[in-house]
Amino acid sequence: MTLRGRATLALIWGVFVTAVLIGVPLVFRDRLPDPLATHWNGTGVPDGHMSFAANLLFTLLFWGVAWIVLMVLALRGPTLSTRLGRGCWCGFLFGWAVLSVGMQGSTLYVNLDLADWRQATLPTWQVIAVIVAAVATGVPAGLLGRGGPDPHHDPASPPIMRLRPGQRAVWVSRTTNHWLAGLFLVALVGVLATAVLAVTGVMSGGAVWINLAALSAAALLGFGTCSVRVRVDADGLRVGFGPLGRIARHTPVDRIESAWVETRSPAEVGGWGVRGLPGAGGRVTFMLRGGECLVIRRVTGGEFAVSVDDARNGAALLNAYVAERVDS
Known part of the structure; x- marks a missing residue:
């Protein structure tokens, strides 16, 4: 598929997803409380809310910003020049759409026909189902959309050093990405802060383990790839x-x-x-x-x-x- 073809695909798919994200809430508008429960703690109890309009705007931004970035990459960026880039682009286009629709659908479902947003509990299985559905859509889409293998680069005159018979030399170089090093430090501080909050009783329950797992993963990633x-x-x-x-x-x-x-x-x-x-x-x-x-x-x-x-x-x-x- 050409770059123009991929841009057309992204445009049509994006318009369809946007229409779903706008149309479905409007259809059920009269059966929803205002405000809506939009955030839940680790046990599924609602602890945050938004008005109907604010939640709709948030959902459109969550999907729309990613969609616009993908459109720009399809039209102008070099991302689609490689097989890996094409696979990631296609996987993200479809997987992110399913994630956006699934998040909105779960929010509407648990708020449906309730008099007050505080009654809208969110079962854990729904969160897992949305994530699994997004991954199950994005991975096959990426595999199908990556195209053929990248052409091999054949340099006309690769550099070569002349060594005398028996001569041995060593070359050493190092590179550091300071942003990834910063990610490691910030994540490490976050791990320590979470541990302190847990020990002092300010934070407890599943939120502690979720934060520790996410921040520890980010710290390990930053440490292993910063240089x-x-x-x-x-x-x-x-x-x-x-x-x-x-x-x-x-x-x-x-x-x-x-x-x-x-x-x-x-x-x-x-x-x-x-x-x-x-x-x-x-x-x-x-x-x-x-x-x-x-x-x-x-x-x-x-x-x-x-x-x-x-x-x-x-x-x-x-x-x-x-x-x-x-x-x-």
Whole structure:
């Protein structure tokens, strides 16, 4: 499907979803209390409310902002130039629509025919059902909409360094994403604050565990992806993740066909962090910042790229060791 075709699809689908989000509440308007229960605690008891108009506006913004962003990406962004980008775009377009409609439907259902919003309890199974439905829609849509495999990049003249017989050299570089490092620190503070609130009795119940789980996951994600340390030597390529670099990916030199430098942006690969589809012919990118990336092609056909400073010298040294292995 062409970019214009995808933009047309997003337009038609978005208009349909918007019509549903507006039309359904209006149909049941006379059977709903005003205000509506719109927020519930961990046990399903309502603890927040909005007027009918405010809730309708919130739902339209929740869906509409994402829809507009997807339309812009379809018309102008480079996201759809890769298989991963197309898959994420299609999955988000349909999955987010189901999430938006499901959230609104659950809210209307539990408020229906009630005299007061305080009576609108929300069963946990409804929340789970909405999330499962969104994922069950988005994942197949992404798989069906990703299209064919990305074309392989074949650089005309990959960089290569000349080594004297028996000479050994090592290249090391590091890159840090300060935003992801900030995410780690903020999430860590959130974990500590939640623990303090739980100990002092200010926060209790399921909310404590939900907050701890979400903030801990964010802290681990930020810690593991905020920096990268790349090393090239006679053994091949080693990419260490996080400030400590203990978790690493090692590709032996005998499994590398060639190395080169590409300029890539987060939009092209689908965002920051680890992006791509692993496998024999997959393309995986560890993206910390837009710009130069060291790219290798494995002998099995797959590609791996990492955004790192001074990538050209790293690729040149790696090609030197690859050439040495071929000649021996």
